[in-house]
Amino acid sequence: MLFHVRMDVRIPVDYDPQRADELKRIERERAQDLQRQGKWRHLWRIAGQYSNFSVFDVSDVQELHDIISTLPLFPFMDIEVAPLCRHPSSIHDDDR
Amino acid sequence: MLFHVRMDVRIPVDYDPQRADELKRIERERAQDLQRQGKWRHLWRIAGQYSNFSVFDVSDVQELHDIISTLPLFPFMDIEVAPLCRHPSSIHDDDR
Amino acid sequence: MLFHVRMDVRIPVDYDPQRADELKRIERERAQDLQRQGKWRHLWRIAGQYSNFSVFDVSDVQELHDIISTLPLFPFMDIEVAPLCRHPSSIHDDDR
Amino acid sequence: MLFHVRMDVRIPVDYDPQRADELKRIERERAQDLQRQGKWRHLWRIAGQYSNFSVFDVSDVQELHDIISTLPLFPFMDIEVAPLCRHPSSIHDDDR
Amino acid sequence: MLFHVRMDVRIPVDYDPQRADELKRIERERAQDLQRQGKWRHLWRIAGQYSNFSVFDVSDVQELHDIISTLPLFPFMDIEVAPLCRHPSSIHDDDR
Amino acid sequence: MLFHVRMDVRIPVDYDPQRADELKRIERERAQDLQRQGKWRHLWRIAGQYSNFSVFDVSDVQELHDIISTLPLFPFMDIEVAPLCRHPSSIHDDDR
């Protein structure tokens, strides 16, 4: 079950840099772990932005929410979620 | 070189259905041909919308524009393009 | 699996009223059939608007899209979809 | 009398976490109490967001306002209210 | 029970002027009848716009919707509805 | 001379509560005084919001601005002003 997610990170310019770095470090570990598990299928940087487009592959909506809402940078992010399904013109039965 | 594209199709409700069907048929062929060539890497339907999220893999911006602007449904579409690059937390060197 | 959907219907003022009535009649039958099946859990009119808020209960995203995109009024509607999950403060395990 | 409400919670990232936790704890109790009374009919988390869609069942507009404006997180929320009524295609006389 | 409503009328410039005049004539009669009944408490023109701000006084949400959705110009209008209640700084118990 | 005004109050969540209460107290006195003078004709709370819709009855634009811009909560408010005039379908010569 695929979901398209856009995340825009906004860290206040006067936020403590050490805490920010620590949050980013844990976020990276978390993201890489989820990628290795196959939950976070795609993760692209949007050029020129502190933002990403991602595709998540989860068993249900609850799992999607649990993943996103426990990311260390979640309180700093604007997030848009769109459920995806097979496009009738896709050549793949299952485009992950 | 990857580009993220959102396409929203808006066909007027009084548009000739036969011409619309013919345009959609050619569009599908064109989309599948481009997928087979590896140019149109991903093509997902956004659930509940006559819209898709796509990822194109092209040699340069000109090729991207030539592909999109010659799609049969191009005159009916609102299109948003975002250039993508590697995310520093990606576990892939090249996430296509 | 629950999805929240907002539908805004926009029928052009010069659209043939008989065709519109026929589409609305089939739409109503379709909507009632889906409610009886338990797929379309809630259907509320937004006061003062030709719009509704709905909650769909489907087995996956594909089913949601198939239902919405085959509604007779689909070509006349602006649609917003949001996936729902359990709220931690809900007193229900499963609020349908 | 039903009202559809969307609440988006925005707690500043530098807000005291203990005070935030205390506010959330009271908010949860309040929400559960109102659900038990049947005033807060539905409460769903919007996946990927610190937001909910809710349906309130109140005796009049004043009661709706009194409930929402005294929630502990009210000063942190963006709120949208839409009055609901029976949809002519609903199979329920009274869809709560 | 008071509701604040904004109505923006948009008649296509090529719409048959006689039909438009007939619709406006019936709309005016309807509006005046509802004012005399005390349902349509206030009706102001927004200067420079084909728009009005109105205050409706109805027994419930259903009545509000039935009134608005049966106005002859309803298919030509963009409508915004906001439920009103007593303002704590009002000097009136019941500001109609 | 009537003006429709919407005021949305946004007090930062970390603003000193005592100063806020004092400002609100003076604001209320000021609002009630202006109502008694007949300048602030209507004042309604928008349900679920820290917002109001108001109708002012002033001798000219300058008086409107002087009233609004000297309200104690003016620095905390987003304000929209629309000049009103008689609606041709109104049954009142002078709807105040």
Next chain:
Amino acid sequence: MLFHVRMDVRIPVDYDPQRADELKRIERERAQDLQRQGKWRHLWRIAGQYSNFSVFDVSDVQELHDIISTLPLFPFMDIEVAPLCRHPSSIHDDDR
């Protein structure tokens, strides 16, 4: 009594050019007549747009609405109105 008005003219591309020219001719005469009367104090073209910024000097809101709503191009225009008053830093008592 001054009002700032922005007018954006949108004539459909398939509108009969002769009727459009006739409307524009009458609009120009009307606009020039109102300027000579001192009611339409300023009239500037916004560069690159089929739009203008205007300043009207009228005796009350009703007169403003009567002028704007009877312009021949009124049905083709999007209009924004803002009431103006003396700026405390102006060197003029009465900046017309």
Next chain:
Amino acid sequence: MLFHVRMDVRIPVDYDPQRADELKRIERERAQDLQRQGKWRHLWRIAGQYSNFSVFDVSDVQELHDIISTLPLFPFMDIEVAPLCRHPSSIHDDDR
């Protein structure tokens, strides 16, 4: 060479009032000096807002930018600029 400018001033509610007053005092002097030089042709308060509409008469774009960007309140303002030219229906050759 005329430019239409809208300035919206937003001073944080916790900004030091003495510094704000000092900035406003210098801003006023600067604005009056530019008006006397004929550079700042019109300056109107938008009623109900901490905002103005202005018309500048400068020799080129650089001069416009130098004037605006050195205003003491520039860091607190949202600014919109539109270049103006003669309207074909104006009765003035040069409407300043």
Next chain:
Amino acid sequence: MLFHVRMDVRIPVDYDPQRADELKRIERERAQDLQRQGKWRHLWRIAGQYSNFSVFDVSDVQELHDIISTLPLFPFMDIEVAPLCRHPSSIHDDDR
């Protein structure tokens, strides 16, 4: 004197293709002539859009408006204009 312009072309899908082609042909000639004169300094296609970013170099605002408003596709375009000046970090005295 430089102006940055964005043009978005929207030709209705049922517009006569021969007339559209003729308009585009004249538009191209006009655009190339203006480029040769040095008035239209830059003309870029925005990838994936029927849109361009342009930089015009004109003697005054009136010339800019005369050029844009007489383009054959002007009635089909949404246009945004921004006056440009030298950036203090530019290494060019005059970046054309």
Next chain:
Amino acid sequence: MLFHVRMDVRIPVDYDPQRADELKRIERERAQDLQRQGKWRHLWRIAGQYSNFSVFDVSDVQELHDIISTLPLFPFMDIEVAPLCRHPSSIHDDDR
């Protein structure tokens, strides 16, 4: 490979002026260095705004992102990126 970029700089009004000046100084050096290398082809100030329009000429999207995201003022900027290609009406094969 050309990209059009808009940058809007927003430095909080209470940000330490010395740190801001230091960031601006390094930003200027960086920008001038990139201009000398031919990467930052155009850099224009948008009149009246703390904003610029820029054109970057880079070998790929990654280089674009690396340049923008390491600018000292990056955390203070809202950024929009649009990929550019040759316009069919351009008289240049390669408009840089």
